[in-house]
Amino acid sequence: MLYTVGEMAKKLNIAPSTLRYYDKEGLLPFVERSDGGMRMFKDDDLELLLIIDCLKKTGMSIKEIKTFMDLVQQGDDSINQRLxxxxxxxxxxxxxxxxxxxxxxxxxxxxxxxxxxxxxxxxxxxxxxxxxxxxxxxxxxxxxxxxxxxxxx
Known part of the structure; x- marks a missing residue:
């Protein structure tokens, strides 16, 4: 199932503008876009969004979260760094x-x-x-x- 920014924000209990900001900062390279350019989230995206939200709540900076997300994109070669x-x-x-x-x-x-x-x-x-x-x-x-x-x- 696909979700809009507003629908996913509601699932996460955050403002839609927060998701847009995260995307603008490069934290959401996995997010698909519709033909019209709208961000469309999948059920599988929820796990990464929950981790981003968790890291933000710990006080981790957007820059550090971006580093984490870059490591996620690298796959298993970055397990030690993520740990x-x-x-x-x-x-x-x-x-x-x-x-x-x-x-x-x-x-x-x-x-x-x-x-x-x-x-x-x-x-x-x-x-x-x-x-x-x-x-x-x-x-x-x-x-x-x-x-x-x-x-x-």
């Missing part, structure tokens, strides 16, 4: 996840902090609390936050 690219992106995403987890932990602590301050009517109350007085599930977040706030302690 290296995915290994590098996995490490980058793992780092992003760790950074996001750290951010989430601080947000959870500060949410508790302000919920407590609101209930007590003052920010001085949670600020003055000793770690053992903080709810057990919040303590790791408080400790992490305190270490970031006062690295010399």
């Amino acid at each position: 290296e690219m995915f290994q590098k992106q996995c490490k980058a995403v793992e780092l992003q996840l760790a950074q996001l987890q750290d951010t989430l932990d601080i947000l959870k602590y500060k949410r508790w902090y302000y919920e407590t301050a609101k209930a007590m009517g003052a920010t001085a109350v949670p600020r003055a609390m000793k770690t053992e007085d903080v709810p057990e599930d919040i303590r790791p977040y408080k400790e992490k936050y305190e270490k970031r706030r006062n690295p010399s302690k």
